[in-house]
Amino acid sequence: MKKPAQEYPVLLDVQDITRLYGPAKGCEAIDFRLHAGEVLGIVGESGSGKSTLLRVLAGLEAPDAGRVIYRRSSNEPEAARTGTGKHESGGDQKENAEAALDLYAIGEARRRALLRLEWGLVHQNPRDGLRMGVSAGANIGERLMAQGQRHYGQLRATGQAWMRQVELDPGRIDDAPRTFSGGMQQRLQIARTLVTRPRLVFMDEPTGGLDVSVQARLLDMLRTLVRQLGLSVVLVTHDLAVARLLAHRLMVMRHGQVVETGLTDQILDDPQHEYTQLLVSSVLTP
């Protein structure tokens, strides 16, 4: 039997991130590393700065201070992964050479390309992540078309394959997302995000607003996908049950600061910080 690798490379290096809208509003001095293939959960009450932190990490909002470093593994050039060298042509050689990208130093064009090609973002409300006016198939195909895929038949086949993968009926590929239920819209958003096989995915309360049975199936599906695709995930949630199911490691936030970090079961079963203890004990059915 082959031993699993002990050292996973660092994918995201977050150095001293601060983004404050006011005193204790936002996030302050956040420092952590995300390794390849790891699912990091960020938990905390509403207003603790989780979502602000996620927006900064995902390149949507510049921090007041600190750096977000994204490390590409050098043996996996971008062009080979995405299947198109077209978009980054010219800068290709240079980019592969520099494996570490400072997210807010590389310029908007490259940051947006990164978001589109190598990263994914799953919003809490699927309506923020989907184009509600166009069909499910067009939603799934959009990122592929942005990468330069120009074959309708292939786009459609990929769309149907992904609908099966997220347990949607492929026969509904031409239906508008608004005719889907909340849980189905969330599945569609996940398919749309994962279709380009991103390396790093940010999820903001992916199961928020769904009823419990739908949540359970969605979580099950997410867990399978994360393992199959070898995704690295930053997951923001206030639901400890979701964190327990998906996350390998947890970060507990309060008033914009990290109060405790550790392995998920360690934090949930043996919380050290008083706030974490309060959080864990306030769950009705742990």
Add this chain to the structure above:
Amino acid sequence: MDGYNFAYLDEQTKRMIHRALLKAVAIPGYQVPFGGREMPMPYGWGTGGVQLTASILGADDILKVIDQGADDTTNAVSIRHFFQRVAGVETTTATTAADVIQTRHRIPETPLRAGQILVFQVPIPEPLRFIEPSEQETRLMHALEEYGVMHVKLYEDIARYGHIATTYAYPVKVDGRYVMDPSPIPKFDNPKLDGNPALMLFGAGREKRLYAIPPYTPVESLDFEDHPFEIQRWEHSCALCGSDRSYLDEVITDDKGGRMFVCSDTDYCQTRRGDVA
């Protein structure tokens, strides 16, 4: 012409539009903002095109105005009269004789030659608008060449209708860079944009944007590999001139189901009939 400057607009305005036009020609397909003026006609009647025509018109130029290909429809007649009155220029209906042609919804069938200028009236200059309502965002998308959503629209057409059902204002990529809305010309006319020897200017009065395709610029209509770009075809020929290669209008002739197909380009049709006779 008492009380009016030549061609209605004051010289400062013309200079401002000239500068914007130079920029537009330098960056083919890029939408240049300009300080659109109030014109003595409502938005939607071609105020953008009229301002461009007024700025580029010289005293010896010969002007032709068409609307849906015809020289004798309301819009064409009133704009032609406008320029006769405020510029005193000679007008014509012959495509070959014109120096400046202002058009709404068509490119003449007769091939244009170098030195001619075609001015389009544009209602919505932004091709990305249907999917992205924010102007800030669409400008960023143009700047960063994020044009994936244009194919989302075409994909949606095929998914719904089995073929690309967009028949007018069909998006094009100009000189391999900017995606552009060629104004509501039928896609039948799209191939005429490619490498055309004439200068083509586009003016949107309400949105205060102008853009251009310089002569001999490559213009490519967007499509899919397995659903290539196609132009409209008719089973009929023109009932008047017999042309089988021009854009045809269906005309209802009575209330008993009678109809005929005729060229939408009246000058082309009449010239051919003159040739035959």
